[in-house]
Amino acid sequence: MRRILAAVALTATLLATAACSSDDEKSDQAGVGTKVSVGVIPIIDVAPIYLGKQKGFFSSRGIDLTLVPEQGGAPIVKGVLAGKYQFGFSNVTSLMAAKSDGAPLKAVATGVASTGRPGRDFSAIVVADGSPIRTAKDLAGKRIAVNTLKNLGDTTVRQSVRQAKGNPDNIQFQAMPFPEMPAALQAQQVDAAWVVEPQLSEVLTQGGQVIASNFVDTAPDLTVAMYFTSTQVIDKDAELVKHFTEAINESLKYAAGHPEEVRSTVGTYTKINEVVRTAMILPNWSNGINRPSIERLATLGRQDGIFTKAPPLDELLP
Structure with a gap:
């Protein structure tokens, strides 16, 4: 009798385990996506990528997105080069400085731009x-x-x-x-x-x-920052780069058309009160890169000693 009860218990256990395994597999399959980490700065500039994550623009393209705050563009560049992040958000000066030193980096999309309005810029x-x-x-x-x-x-x-x-x-x-x-x-x-x-x-x-x-x-309508990756990621997984670029461009377009959602989103990754949330001046988010403005920054950067030689913009820009 004990053997029968043991056999029944074992069978029940195996069936339960199989059912759980099946459920786990379904759960895993439902959440299948390439894990992607992106270095960002906790400022208004990156609101579109947070909003895009919320809206499913990345998950719908098979990207399981993690956003990691950093102090500035320079540490994000180092993180991408070291393989800590697959993609990053950085100001164009950091990217040009790294590219001037031979870093294998490539911009994939614009990040944020000036409004071009004196006294009413972000x-x-x-x-x-x-x-x-x-x-x-x-x-x-x-x-x-x-x-x-x-x-x-x-x-x-x-x-x-x-x-x-x-x-x-x-x-x-x-x-x-x-x-x-x-x-x-x-x-x-x-x-x-x-x-x-x-x-x-x-x-x-x-x-x-x-x-x-x-x-x-x-510079007029200055392109301030861009999203970028390493050439190693491009060579290894061009499809991932394509999907990320599509998702970030959709996110930028959505943010530009939904300012109130942007204001709400900023409060999810940096502390702001209601007065600040309402008063914020929003940047210009577009899908275009203003190359003449970047060339102007490159000239000034050399003048200020940030670059020892002219950054190779043809190699950096998409």
Whole structure:
């Protein structure tokens, strides 16, 4: 009798295990997708890729997307080259600097662009309430926060100073994450800061002032950043690159047409209050890359010593 009961129990166990295995297999099959990690910066620029993930633009193309926050474009470039990320979001200066050094990188899509409107761009140089600094010319010799050194912030801030007939040579740049800049301004740890949204609106709600629109001062409709990958990923899985590019382009287009969803999405990956959420100036998201604006950045970057030689744009741009 015991043997019979044992046999029945064993059979029941095997049937249950088989059923669970079948369910697990179905579950696994339902969630099948190539795991893809993307390095991003927790600022408004990358709202489209977060929104695209929510809307299923990536999963519908077989991509299981993970977004990893970093402080700036330079560490993301290193992460892609090291194989930590399959794709990354980076400002064009970081990409040109890496390409000038021979890095095997290739842009696959635009990332974000300036609105081209002075005083109404998503990027600005700001000062705290009560600051004696009134124009970009007054920034000569001052301490200015940027997210990373010898990068996009340096070049565009210097260009605003040049435009205002000031001396850009002795500016003291200090690196810090964008989210820390509003508090640093309030505490007078820096004299000014280069911020983008949502930190721009955060500074303004604290009484801060915009003294220059650095992207607008640099080039009309500046292409600020791009999504990119390594040539190794392109050679290994061209189909994945194709699907990722399609998904990010759909995400950019959707974000451009749904500003209120963008505002809500930003609050899912960076802390903002309702006032900031409503006040944010949204960037220009398009599917095009403005090459002349990138060429302008390349020229200024060489002038500022960021590039030792002209970046090979034909090899970098899609």
